[in-house]
Structures are given as structure tokens and as C-alpha cells.
Amino acid sequence: MEAKKKANTKPAPETGNKDSAKNRIRATVRFLFRSGKRLTAKDINNLTNSNDARKVISDLRKDGYNIQDVRQANMCKLYWLIPDNKQGELSFLNDQQDDF
Structure with a gap:
């Protein structure tokens, strides 16, 4: 009988941080949604x-x-993405009008 070879049990090399x-x-x-885009899952994957x-x-x-989705x-x-107004928006236009 021939001796069986041992299986290679070394871990796979690290290819990157998942x-x-x-x-x-x-x-x-997150960036795509915050920019106001409407995308399908296929678009996001691409x-x-x-x-x-x-x-x-x-x-x-x-x-x-x-x-949201449809x-x-x-x-x-x-x-x-439906934006939330919890933080509020800065209005520089109103501040400038008060200065004149």
C-alpha cells in the first residue's frame, strides 16, 4: 500500500480586508443616496x-x-433616500439680507 499524501491544510493567503x-x-x-439619485439594486451593484x-x-x-422604494x-x-431635516439647513441668504 502506498502512503496517502497529506492534504494541504494551510490557510488561504490574505487577499484583502473584507x-x-x-x-x-x-x-x-450612502453618498449616492445623499446626492439625490434614484437607483436600482443593479445600478448600485454596477x-x-x-x-x-x-x-x-x-x-x-x-x-x-x-x-424608500417602489x-x-x-x-x-x-x-x-428621503432626507430628514433633523439637523436643519443653513440659510446664508437670510443672514446677508440683514446686513444691507
Whole structure:
């Protein structure tokens, strides 16, 4: 009988930090929504070179982002962010009018 060769049990080499890639994707999606864009999951996946747009949207909703969606005629969902006015907006125009 021939002796069996031992299996290669070394761990796979580290190819990158998954957490930083996930954070980069989340930050990109947040930026896209904050800029006022309305996107489908397919659009988000193409822009971020990933395949987990629906998971990122779900996580952002859990974090308190008011992301709305509507199903289109082609059965895709269109997502967008409803901005909240908790912080308020700065109005420099009103301040300048008082100076004159």
C-alpha cells in the first residue's frame, strides 16, 4: 500500500480586508443616496463593483436611513433616500439680507 499524501491544510493567503471593502461600498451607497439619485439594486451593484446592494440597503435602513422604494413595471425596485431635516439647513441668504 502506498502512503496517502497529506492534504494541504494551510490557510488561504490574505487577499484583502473584507471589512474595509464593505465599509467602502456602504460609504459609496450612502453618498449616492445623499446626492439625490434614484437607483436600482443593479445600478448600485454596477457602480460599486459588488453584488450585495440589497444587503447594504437593508443595513442602512437598520441604521436609521429613510430609504424608500417602489416596484417598477419591469419588476425592479427603485430606491431613494428621503432626507430628514433633523439637523436643519443653513440659510446664508437670510443672514446677508440683514446686513444691507
